[in-house]
Amino acid sequence: MRHDALSKPLYVTQPALPPLEDFLPYLQEIWGNKILTNGGPFHQQLEQALCDYLGVKHISLFTNGTLALITALQSLRITGEVITTPYSFVATAHSLLWNGIKPVFVDIDPHTFNLDPAKIEAAITPQTTAIMPVHCYGHPCDVQRIQKIADNYGLKVIYDAAHAFGVRHAQGSVLNDGDLSVLSFHATKVFNTFEGGAIISPDAKTKQRIDHLKNFGFVDETTVVAPGINGKMSEINAAFGLLQLKNIDTTLAQRKEVDARYRRNLAHVRGIDCISPPPNVTPNHAYFPILVRPDYPLSRDGLFEKLRESNIYARRYFYPLISDFPMYRGMPSAAPANLPAARVAAEQVICLPLYPTLETAHIDAISELIAQYGAPPALLHAI
Numbered sequence: 001m002r003h004d005a006l007s008k009p010l011y012v013t014q015p016a017l018p019p020l021e022d023f024l025p026y027l028q029e030i031w032g033n034k035i036l037t038n039g040g041p042f043h044q045q046l047e048q049a050l051c052d053y054l055g056v057k058h059i060s061l062f063t064n065g066t067l068a069l070i071t072a073l074q075s076l077r078i079t080g081e082v083i084t085t086p087y088s089f090v091a092t093a094h095s096l097l098w099n100g101i102k103p104v105f106v107d108i109d110p111h112t113f114n115l116d117p118a119k120i121e122a123a124i125t126p127q128t129t130a131i132m133p134v135h136c137y138g139h140p141c142d143v144q145r146i147q148k149i150a151d152n153y154g155l156k157v158i159y160d161a162a163h164a165f166g167v168r169h170a171q172g173s174v175l176n177d178g179d180l181s182v183l184s185f186h187a188t189k190v191f192n193t194f195e196g197g198a199i200i201s202p203d204a205k206t207k208q209r210i211d212h213l214k215n216f217g218f219v220d221e222t223t224v225v226a227p228g229i230n231g232k233m234s235e236i237n238a239a240f241g242l243l244q245l246k247n248i249d250t251t252l253a254q255r256k257e258v259d260a261r262y263r264r265n266l267a268h269v270r271g272i273d274c275i276s277p278p279p280n281v282t283p284n285h286a287y288f289p290i291l292v293r294p295d296y297p298l299s300r301d302g303l304f305e306k307l308r309e310s311n312i313y314a315r316r317y318f319y320p321l322i323s324d325f326p327m328y329r330g331m332p333s334a335a336p337a338n339l340p341a342a343r344v345a346a347e348q349v350i351c352l353p354l355y356p357t358l359e360t361a362h363i364d365a366i367s368e369l370i371a372q373y374g375a376p377p378a379l380l381h382a383i
């Protein structure tokens with residue numbers, strides 16, 4: 001085993017950062033013009049640059065993805081019940097509770113880990129107003145089937161696209177699907193602005209409403225049209241985003257290489273499945289989730305602990321299920337019998353370290369450990 005490669009902790013991710021000196025001119029500009037926030041020049045430039053890069057029409061920057069989700073729901077005046085997935089980061093469902101909306105959990109597809117379109121209709125009630133799916137790991141949902149159901153029942157679709165920066169399918173950017181899509185630019189994401197987020201909207205009128213809502217509801221100096229929040233991205237974050245965008249293609253290419261090496265290394269390990277995006281998708285390699293199947297000698301948690309002993313801090317995204325947290329678990333849709341595929345995923349998936357600067361030796365060392373623990377006992381003694 002390559003102990004030397006594992007002498008320092010390896011975390012599930014590490015933010016991509018440009019050379020510090022490259023950021024100084026941006027800071028000098030901010031210090032010079034004294035515009036720190038409230039839609040300043042960097043904010044405007046980043047919105048335009050992201051529209052161009054992502055291939056979307058309108059984008060509104062936010063302080064983080066969670067406030068963007070909360071505001072997206074408000075902007076479409078969503079009330080009552082919203083169908084969503086239990087297999088996500090807790091912010092997805094929290095954004096519903098923050099709006100006084102009842103989340104209705106629907107199971108995931110066991111192969112895509114995204115909301116199962118076949119299960120959505122049975123969960124629709126007269127109170128249902130929207131569907132909030134998640135492109136889990138940046139792997140696109142079955143957007144066409146979801147849209148068809150939404151159209152049939154007159155529902156809105158708001159995608160939690162926190163993981164899906166830059167992801168494209170045959171129709172172009174996945175961020176153009178549904179009524180709105182929400183991104184996260186958190187430190188742990190493919191594209192980060194330290195903290196940050198955004199809403200992608202299809203038309204200028206919707207963007208305008210969102211922009212009012214993220215600025216307390218102000219339309220002009222003396223007119224407030226809604227009980228908005230303060231969700232504005234600061235000039236420092238926006239400037240940093242502009243710099244990050246210059247390097248994003250390199251970052252994505254590096255991620256792709258890490259992903260490919262893991263896949264090669266782990267291809268023949270019995271009991272381990274590397275989870276893949278659907279075909280005809282340009283992925284962003286945001287995560288490297290693997291399924292630890294029952295025929296692997298260790299349980300997922302067993303492997304998780306063993307990796308920790310070797311200084312490898314993989315993460316169980318997403319365990320526990322959102323529906324198991326105290327504020328959700330009493331809801332009828334949170335009942336375990338309603339969510340069998342999500343439960344299996346929460347028990348079997350582990351995300352391995354993946355980030356642009358992850359060294360080849362580290363990828364190989366992690367893979368070797370997984371292969372070793374997966375070897376039949378006789379072989380293990382021989383190692």
Ligand code: T4K
Nearest residue numbers: 011013014015064065066089091092162184185186187188
């Ligand atoms: N919807 C979905 C589907 C999401 O996944 C998220 C966020 C949201 C909505 C909400 O978006 P934001 O409001 O966050 O913009 C992390 C992130 O905090 C969270 O943003 C993310 N999802 C979630 C999947 O992962 P934790 O609790 O796992 O993060 P943490 O602090 O344990 O970080 C993981 C590892 O990353 C650390 O062990 C070390 C490394 N790290 C982390 C940070 C923060 C760094 O190297 N540097 C850093 O600055 O939640």
